[in-house]
C-alpha cells in the first residue's frame with residue numbers, strides 16, 4: 001500500500017473519515033474526492049495528510065482529470081433510504097450514474113476499485129442470516145441504485161478486466177456516525193423521560209463497528225485474491241431496535257425513568273431484518289470483527305459527554 005496512490009470518494013463522510021484516518025498511515029499519497037453534500041469539512045481537516053478535492057463524482061471530466069490513482073475506494077453516495085423513496089431520480093444519479101463515473105476513472109487509470117455496497121441489495125431476505133449468494137431483491141430505490149452500481153462493477157470486471165472488490169456493509173456505527181444510536185442519544189438529550197422508536201421496534205440490524213469495516217476495506221484493497229469477489233461486511237449478529245434502546249437505557253442508567261414508545265409505522269423501504277453471514281470475509285480477507293455493540297455504545301456516550 002505504501003507506494004500506491006489512493007483515492008477515496010466520499011472521504012469526507014462518516015466511513016470515509018475513518019478509512020482515510022487509517023490509510024494516512026499506510027500510504028503517502030491519499031486523495032479525498034467529495035462534494036461535501038453530506039460530508040463534513042471537519043472530517044477532511046482531521047485527516048491533514050490527505051489531499052482534498054472538492055468535486056462531484058458526476059463531474060466525470062473533473063474526476064478523470066485528477067492525478068492517476070492505483071486504488072480507488074468508492075464510498076460517495078446518497079445514503080438515506082427514505083430520501084431515495086422521495087427522490088428516486090436524484091438517488092439514481094448519485095448512486096448508479098455516479099458509480100459509473102467512478103468506474104470510468106478506474107478504467108482510465110487502470111486502478112483497482114473497492115465499491116461500498118449495502119445490505120439494501122438483499123431487501124427483506126427470505127434467507128437469514130443472509131450470505132453473498134442470496135441474490136438481489138432490493139426493497140427501496142437506494143437498494144436498487146446500489147444493485148445497479150454492483151452490476152456495472154461486474155460489467156467492468158468482465159469486459160474491461162478491472163480489479164474490483166464489492167463490499168456490502170450491514171449497519172455501520174461508531175464515532176461521527178449519524179445513525180440510530182446517535183438519533184436515540186439526541187432524543188434522550190432533549191427529553192430523558194421518553195424515547196420514541198420509529199417503526200415497531202422489532203426491526204433488527206447487524207451492527208458492525210466502523211473500525212472493523214475499515215480493517216475489511218484495507219484488506220479488500222490490499223489482497224489480490226479479493227479481486228473479483230463480493231463480501232458481506234457485518235458482525236454476524238442481529239439486534240432488535242427495541243433491544244438496542246433497552247441496552248442504551250441500561251448503560252445510561254435510565255431504564256427506570258424512560259418510557260419507550262413506538263410509532264408502529266416505519267418509513268417506506270425500511271427492512272425488517274439485516275443479519276449477515278460473514279464467513280467469506282472472515283476467511284478470505286483474514287478479517288475478524290472485534291468491537292461489541294455494548295462497548296461501542298459506551299464509547300459513543302463517553303465521547304458525547306466529553307464534548308458537552
Ligand SMILES: NC(=O)c1ccc[n+]([C@@H]2O[C@H](COP(=O)([O-])OP(=O)(O)OC[C@H]3O[C@@H](n4cnc5c(N)ncnc54)[C@H](O)[C@@H]3O)[C@@H](O)[C@H]2O)c1
Pocket residue numbers: 009010011012013014015016033034035036037038039040055056057058074075076077078079094098116117118119168169170171172173
Ligand atoms: N453507514 C452505513 O451503515 C452504511 C451501510 C451500508 C452501506 N454504506 C455505504 O457506505 C458508503 C459511505 O457511507 P457513510 O455512512 O459514510 O455516508 P456519508 O453520507 O457519511 O458519506 C457519503 C459521502 O459521500 C459524499 N457524496 C455524496 N454524493 C456525492 C457526489 N455526488 N460526489 C462526491 N461526493 C459525494 C458526501 O458528501 C459524503 O461525504 C456509502 O456508499 C453507503 O451507501 C453505509
